[in-house]
Amino acid sequence: MSFKLVAQVMDIKVGSPLRKIILIKLADQANDEGVCWPSYESIAKTCEISKRSVITHIQKLEKQGFLRIEKRYNKDAGKNFSNKYHLTLSKGSANDSPLEGGANAALVQMSV
Secondary structure (H helix, E strand, O other), X not given: OXXXXXXXXXXXXXXXXXXXXXXXHHXXXXXXXXXXXXXXXXXXXXXXXXXXXXXXXXXHHHHHOOEEEEEEEEOOOOEEEEEEEEEOHHHOOOOOOOOOOHHHHXXXXXXX
16 A cells, blocks of 8 residues: 555546546555556445446546556466556646546536
């Protein structure tokens, strides 16, 4: 657990409450180097959301630059392991285009 990373996540904007709670969960699981490997299922259970929602938001966090995903696969066993996440919080940006940010971003863009 990295208290430092959790504190950093609390101070950054990611553009979505669900993305924020997922990033908090990842920071909570991470070591001091910002590396963790929780399963989608464990993240979903902790955040009380669906596995599909976790996958979608993690992909968005990666696209925003808040983390890097290292896919892990065991060729001998022919199965996937949980991804390894490398938190890159200082490189992230919550800027979304209206199409990427969902309905709220589109509404904000329309009202400007």
